Amino acid sequence: xxxxxxxxxxxxxxxxxxxxxxxxxxxxxxxxxxVVSDGAExxxxxxxxxxxxxxxxxxxxxxxxxxxxxxxDGLEVLRTVKADDRMKKxxxxxxTSSREESDLVESYKLGVNAYVVKPVDFQQFVAAVKELGxxxxxxxxxxxxxxxxxx
Amino acid sequence: MxxxxxxxxxxxxxxxxxxxxxxxxxxxxxxxxxMLKTVIPGLVAMNPATAVAFIxxxxxxxxxxxxxxxxxTHRLGTMCASIVALVxxxxxxxxxSGWDIGIDQVLFQQKLNANRMAxxxxxxxxxxxxxxxxxxxxxxxxxxxSQFLALAAASISLLVLIGYAYGVMHLYKVTxxxxxxxxxxxxxxxxxxxxLYAYPGRGVMAVVTSDRPGGVMARGLLLATxxxxxxxxxxxxxxxxxxxxxxxxxxxxxxxxxxVGFSVLIWWMARSHNFADxxxxxxxxxxxxxxxxxxxLLCVAGVDGYFKRLNPSWEKTLGxxxxxxxxxxxxxxxxxxDRAATLAEAEKVSGGKKVIAFENRYRxxxxxxxxxxxxxxxxxxxxxxxxxxxxxxxxxxxxxxxRESEERFRMLVSDVKDYAILMLDxxxxxxxxxxxxxxxxxxxxxxxxxxHFSCFYTRxxxxxxxxxxxxxxxxxxxxxxxxxxxxxxxxxxxxxxVVITAIRDQSxxxxxxxxxxxDISERKRMDEEIKKYNEQLEVxxxxxxxxxxxxxxxxxxxxxxxDGFSDLLQKHAASTVDEKGRRYLKTISxxxxxxxxxxxxLLAFSRVGRTELRLAxxxxxxxxxxxxxxxxxxxxxxxxxxxxxxxxTVHGDPSMLRQVLVNLIDNAVKYTRNRESAVIEVGCNGGxxxxxxxxxxxxxxxxxxxxxxxxxxxxxRLHSGNEFEGTxxxxxxxxxxxxxxxxxxxxxxxxxxGAKFYFSLPHAQKEGTNG
Numbered sequence: 013x014x015x016x017x018x019x020x021x022x023x024x025x026x027x028x029x030x031x032x033x034x035x036x037x038x039x040x041x042x043x044x045x046x047v048v049s050d051g052a053e054x055x056x057x058x059x060x061x062x063x064x065x066x067x068x069x070x071x072x073x074x075x076x077x078x079x080x081x082x083x084x085d086g087l088e089v090l091r092t093v094k095a096d097d098r099m100k101k102x103x104x105x106x107x108t109s110s111r112e113e114s115d116l117v118e119s120y121k122l123g124v125n126a127y128v129v130k131p132v133d134f135q136q137f138v139a140a141v142k143e144l145g146x147x148x149x150x151x152x153x154x155x156x157x158x159x160x161x162x163x
Numbered sequence: 164m165x166x167x168x169x170x171x172x173x174x175x176x177x178x179x180x181x182x183x184x185x186x187x188x189x190x191x192x193x194x195x196x197x198m199l200k201t202v203i204p205g206l207v208a209m210n211p212a213t214a215v216a217f218i219x220x221x222x223x224x225x226x227x228x229x230x231x232x233x234x235x236t237h238r239l240g241t242m243c244a245s246i247v248a249l250v251x252x253x254x255x256x257x258x259x260s261g262w263d264i265g266i267d268q269v270l271f272q273q274k275l276n277a278n279r280m281a282x283x284x285x286x287x288x289x290x291x292x293x294x295x296x297x298x299x300x301x302x303x304x305x306x307x308x309s310q311f312l313a314l315a316a317a318s319i320s321l322l323v324l325i326g327y328a329y330g331v332m333h334l335y336k337v338t339x340x341x342x343x344x345x346x347x348x349x350x351x352x353x354x355x356x357x358x359l360y361a362y363p364g365r366g367v368m369a370v371v372t373s374d375r376p377g378g379v380m381a382r383g384l385l386l387a388t389x390x391x392x393x394x395x396x397x398x399x400x401x402x403x404x405x406x407x408x409x410x411x412x413x414x415x416x417x418x419x420x421x422x423v424g425f426s427v428l429i430w431w432m433a434r435s436h437n438f439a440d441x442x443x444x445x446x447x448x449x450x451x452x453x454x455x456x457x458x459x460l461l462c463v464a465g466v467d468g469y470f471k472r473l474n475p476s477w478e479k480t481l482g483x484x485x486x487x488x489x490x491x492x493x494x495x496x497x498x499x500x501d502r503a504a505t506l507a508e509a510e511k512v513s514g515g516k517k518v519i520a521f522e523n524r525y526r527x528x529x530x531x532x533x534x535x536x537x538x539x540x541x542x543x544x545x546x547x548x549x550x551x552x553x554x555x556x557x558x559x560x561x562x563x564x565x566r567e568s569e570e571r572f573r574m575l576v577s578d579v580k581d582y583a584i585l586m587l588d589x590x591x592x593x594x595x596x597x598x599x600x601x602x603x604x605x606x607x608x609x610x611x612x613x614x615h616f617s618c619f620y621t622r623x624x625x626x627x628x629x630x631x632x633x634x635x636x637x638x639x640x641x642x643x644x645x646x647x648x649x650x651x652x653x654x655x656x657x658x659x660x661v662v663i664t665a666i667r668d669q670s671x672x673x674x675x676x677x678x679x680x681x682d683i684s685e686r687k688r689m690d691e692e693i694k695k696y697n698e699q700l701e702v703x704x705x706x707x708x709x710x711x712x713x714x715x716x717x718x719x720x721x722x723x724x725x726d727g728f729s730d731l732l733q734k735h736a737a738s739t740v741d742e743k744g745r746r747y748l749k750t751i752s753x754x755x756x757x758x759x760x761x762x763x764x765l766l767a768f769s770r771v772g773r774t775e776l777r778l779a780x781x782x783x784x785x786x787x788x789x790x791x792x793x794x795x796x797x798x799x800x801x802x803x804x805x806x807x808x809x810x811x812t813v814h815g816d817p818s819m820l821r822q823v824l825v826n827l828i829d830n831a832v833k834y835t836r837n838r839e840s841a842v843i844e845v846g847c848n849g850g851x852x853x854x855x856x857x858x859x860x861x862x863x864x865x866x867x868x869x870x871x872x873x874x875x876x877x878x879x880r881l882h883s884g885n886e887f888e889g890t891x892x893x894x895x896x897x898x899x900x901x902x903x904x905x906x907x908x909x910x911x912x913x914x915x916x917g918a919k920f921y922f923s924l925p926h927a928q929k930e931g932t933n934g
Contacts, residue, residue, distance in 0.1 A: 025720060031727040080716050109719040111766065112712055132719055132759030134727040134752070 017073035017149040018044040022054040022089065023107075024081045031134070032076070032107075035141035046072065051084025055092060058099060071102050074125075074148035079108040079115055087118055094123040101155040103148060107141075174228055177357025182221025184350045188214035192271045202346045206327075209344040210280045211270035216250055216288050217350050219243040223295050224357055241296065248292025254285035281343040283319050287351050290316040294358045307366030310359055314367075317355035323348035325393055329400055376439040380432045387428050395420050460535065460552040466513050468492040471547065480554050482528030498524035498532055512541045512548045522555070534559050583680040586666075589673045591616050591634055603659075603682045605652035616678065619649045621656065637663040637676055649680065658684040704773075711769050718762055726755040764892035768877065771899050776816040783810035783857060786821050787845055790828050798832060802839065808846035811855050814927035819900045826893040827859040827920050833887055834863030834918065854906065854923040862917040866910075874910050897922065 019036075023029045029047055036045060048054045054077070056062035060069070075093070079086035086106060093099040105126040106119050119127050128144060131137050148154075188209040191199025200208035226232055226240030250266055257264045259282070267280035294312035301307050323343045325331075363372040371381050399413040408416070454461055454474045463472040470493050473485050481488070481496070488496070497505050501523035508521050518539040524532040539550035576584050576597050583600035585593055592615055596608035604611075604619060617630035624630070624647070636643040642664045649659040660681045666674045729751045733740065740748070787807055813820070828843070835841035844860040866874065866881045873879040875898040878891040898908045901922045912918035 027724045027728075028720065031724070031731075034727075034731065108716070109723070110712070110716045111763070112715050113770070130719075130723060132722045132726060133756050134723070134730040137723060137727065 017154065018046065018070060019145070019149055020054065020057060020072035020075045021045055021047045022049075022051065022075065022081065022086065023047065023078045024049050025078075028078070028130075031137065032141055035138040036145050038138060039142045039145060050081045051086060051089040054089050055084060058093065058102070071099075073103070073152070073154040074144075075102060075104045076107045076144070077104055079106060079110055087115070087122065090119060090122045090124055103152070103154065105144060105148065107144070174357045174360045174363075175225065177353050177360070178221045178224035178228065180221075181350050181354045181357065182218050182225070184209075184346065184353075185214040185217030185219075185221060188346065189218070189270075192274060195274070200346070201344065202349075206346075207342050207344045208278055209346045209350075210267050210278055210284070211275075212250065212254075212267040213280055213284055213288075213344070213347055215270070216247050217347075217354070220247045220288070220291060220295065220354055223247065224354070224361070227295060227298055228361055244292050244295035246292075247288050248296060251285045251288025251290070251292050254280055255282055255289055258282040258285060281347075283323065284343045284347055284351075287316045287319050290319075291351070291354055291358065294355075298358065298361050301365060305366060305369075307362065307368075309361075310366045310368060313355040313358040316351055317359070320348045320351035320355060321389075324352065325396070328393065328397060376436045376443075379439075380436055383432055384428065387425070391424050392421065395424075457551075460554065462550050462552070464493060464509075464548045464550060466546045466548070468494060468509075480527075480533060481525060496525050498526065500524075508537075508539075509548070512539050512550075513543070515541050515543050517541075518550070532556075581681065583678075585616075585678050585680075587616055587634075587663075587676040587678055589675050591630065591676070594675065600680070603651075603657070603680060604649075619680075621648050621650055624648075633661075633663055634676060637665045638673055641665055646683070657682045658687045707769075708773065711766060711773075714762065715766050719759060722755045722759050722762075726752050726759075729755075761890050761892075764890045764896075768892050768896050768899065771819065771822075771896055771903070774819075776819070776903060778814060779817055780812060781815050781817045781820055782812045783820070783824070783847075786817070786824055787828075790821065790824050793825075794828065794832065801832075801836065801841065803832070803835070803841040803843055806842065806844040806846075808844070810845070810847050810857060813855055813924045815904050815924060816900075819903070823897045823900050823922060824859075826897050827922075830893060830920070831859055831861035831863065831918075833889070834865075834882075835861045837864065838862060851923070854925050856921055856923045858919055858921045860917065860919040865914045865916045865918050866912040867914050868912060871910055871912070875908055894920075 021029065021032060023032065033045060033047075046057060048057055053062075054075070057064045057067070058071070058075075060067055077086045077089060086108070090104055090106070093102060093104060100123065103125040105128060106124050107128050107130060108115070109130050111129050116127055126144075128140055131140060187199045189211060190196070191208070192211050192214070197204055197208070220243070223240045223243035226236055227244070229236070232240070253264055254266055256262075268275065290312045294309040294316070297309040297312065300309065324345070327345050327348070359368055362368065370378060371385065372378060373381075395417050399417045402408055403410060403413045457474055458476060460476045460480060461474040462470050462477070465471050470489050473488055477483070477488055478485055494502055494505065505523050508518055512518050518537055521537040521539075522534060523537070524534050526532055533554050533556045535552035536555045537550055537552045539548050541548050579597055579599045580602055581599055583603040584597045585600050586595040588594055593612050596606070596612055601607060617625050620630050633643045633645060642662060645661045647659065647661075648656045649661070650656055660683050662679045664677045666677060668674050729748045733745065733748045787810060791805065828845070831843045832841075835843065842862045845858070846860075847855065847857050864882065864887070870881055873881065875894045877895040879895070880889060880891045882889070901908045901924070905925045906923040908920070908922045910918060910920045
């Protein structure tokens with residue numbers, strides 16, 4: 013793999029973070045996963061401000077976004093990203109426990125790229141995360157600016 | 164002024180003139196003014212006694228003419244007349260018998276100079292005095308003695324006057340006595356005519372004063388006779404005296420002149436008489452035509468109680484022939500209850516009074532009665548009554564109907580309790596008040612009628628001119644409706660609905676307003692309460708939504724963690740965990756998954772309750788086909804005989820109806836899995852006329868009908884999880900979805916033989932769906 017694709021995971025629950033990372037690792041897909049624990053941090057990362065002010069300028073190949081998070085929730089992050097011409101090309105996948113129709117409708121309205129409900133069954137969960145990782149971090153060609161050339 | 168009135172006034176004038184002449188003559192004697200005593204100097208003077216007698220006669224006539232004079236005055240009049248008569252007769256008697264009583268010598272004795280009362284003067288006083296006394300007397304045949312006496316006196320006076328005119332002394336100087344003064348003769352003539360005209364319509368005078376052609380002719384001829392003849396006589400005498408012609412010739416000329424003059428006069432009179440008669444008969448014919456033509460009932464009735472003449476309207480109205488009506492006393496045709504009143508009225512008419520607007524009922528030949536309204540005038544002299552009746556039966560009926568209807572309406576309005584119904588005059592003053600108004604507003608009718616209706620309004624409304632504005636709106640647009648606060652008598656307020664309607668008469672003029680007020684405080688309160696509950700309900704719904712959102716999101720996460728970490732543990736400790744430990748971990752994992760399914764089902768169930776139906780035309784055949792094809796993978800290896808009938812197209816929410824069929828068919832598949840060969844039937848049949856019934860039948864485990872009522876309850880299961888897995892939500896969801904569509908759900912079953920589940924959907928209201 014000549015390119016390192018970066019995944020931004022926004023998830024407030026550490027257990028879910030651990031399970032998600034485990035699933036990604038299991039399939040050696042955790043090229044580079046940046047974990048943030050709420051929407052505000054996610055936006056900080058994307059806009060390179062706060063504690064991420066000094067990060068390099070490569071955007072993630074995909075953002076895995078939980079909906080229910082403290083401070084700024086997932087839908088708010090999605091809305092901000094998709095309303096910003098510089099950001100809206102970054103693929104965003106909602107990864108959530110919620111099956112609520114209203115969330116689904118709202119997410120697509122805001123321009124989400126995919127919507128995945130986390131299965132309770134761990135095997136299914138692992139399968140889902142794996143497929144997500146493979147698709148967005150390997151198969152999918154991300155927009156320019158999301159790939160960091162190997163030095 | 165009528166003829167009678169005119170001549171009556173003449174009589175009055177005559178009495179005054181006569182009395183005045185007497186006074187003047189007396190004054191002449193007293194003051195020695197020759198002119199006053201004689202009129203023309205050189206002639207004989209009026210005797211003072213004659214003057215006094217004239218005064219008395221004048222006063223007497225004046226008084227006796229006055230019908231309203233009191234008894235004492237009337238007696239004075241009679242007394243004066245008596246004195247005149249007595250003086251006249253005694254003096255005349257003295258002259259005739261030679262026994263001089265000398266009444267004419269009492270006054271101005273030394274001035275008299277042999278002036279005596281002439282015998283024709285005293286005779287005239289006797290005649291006129293008696294005439295005055297007898298003025299009211301009328302013989303049964305209608306003659307009046309006083310008029311004859313007056314005529315006699317007038318003749319004597321005329322003779323004297325002609326004597327003066329012709330210069331024939333012995334015409335006014337009877338025998339050896341002194342002559343009657345000219346003055347006296349004129350006064351007698353005036354007095355005589357005054358007496359004659361005292362009752363101009365009675366006795367012989369009736370003919371002369373009549374307005375009929377005969378009266379006109381009589382007056383003309385009399386005037387001519389009195390005027391022409393003395394003049395002709397004077398001319399003849401004058402001619403003879405100048406020696407123009409002899410007595411024979413003169414007489415012949417007089418006769419010829421009289422014949423010619425009277426012939427012309429008579430011809431002229433006859434001509435105008437003919438005219439008048441022609442006019443009269445024309446008028447009579449015209450009257451006759453009206454008599455026949457009149458729609459009113461005209462009749463002439465006799466005082467004997469029989470009709471004398473009837474117009475054709477009688478036959479038309481009552482149905483009797485004229486002969487039948489004339490043959491019996493009219494009272495027999497009158498309603499028994501009205502007879503007494505009719506007789507009383509007939510009595511009044513016979514007594515000379517007019518009848519106006521008297522009502523009674525006449526019997527028709529068919530036995531029914533008609534109401535007549537009468538006016539009648541008497542003709543007492545002929546014993547007849549002329550009467551006209553109008554048939555007012557129809558008018559009465561209409562009036563009665565109108566009155567009854569008005570009364571009914573009034574009672575209806577007056578007894579209404581839930582509405583205050585009142586009438587206002589055009590200015591807004593209250594004119595009527597009903598029970599409802601009493602109850603709602605608290606005023607009694609007698610304390611509020613006449614007040615202005617603005618007292619029902621709040622002070623703010625009155626100050627802003629709302630009452631006047633509402634009247635103006637009603638007057639301009641016909642009606643004005645308003646809801647707002649109104650004030651009761653005790654000052655409390657109520658929320659009212661008010662409708663004010665303008666009332667106009669046929670010409671469109673504003674007559675007033677009707678005002679109907681309803682107390683809708685209670686309704687308003689309830690509306691507000693409902694609004695409050697709705698708001699509460701909305702809040703509760705919002706909370707419920709937040710709750711289920713939270714369940715959906717937060718409850719599933721721990722389950723995922725339990726499953727995830729137990730799986731990780733199994734991998735991590737694979738070498739150290741024994742068989743038992745692995746079983747425990749598996750159980751933990753299974754329980755977590757089971758709970759995940761449970762939560763998903765519960766959320767789906769609650770979503771059905773909250774989601775609006777998205778109605779469309781749904782072909783159930785297509786739905787079943789789709790469900791079966793989705794199932795294909797799950798039922799591999801099963802022997803199932805599908806019997807799918809033709810299903811209807813219905814009106815409903817496609818995804819929800821699909822859920823219903825999925826649940827029912829899933830159940831059928833699940834509960835037949837122990838059958839070697841399962842039979843599952845999906846069909847449509849029966850039901851009420853306005854609904855479609857669809858069923859799913861299987862030959863699976865079935866159920867005991869005893870528990871049928873539990874089948875559709877949430878979490879209610881008739882089988883253990885060991886036999887058949889499940890959460891107990893599926894059928895509850897079916898029932899909920901179908902209920903949302905307005906349909907019913909039910910089931911039949913028998914243990915070990917199978918079950919049949921039904922649902923019904925009401926037919927759509929819209930055309931184009933045959934579901």
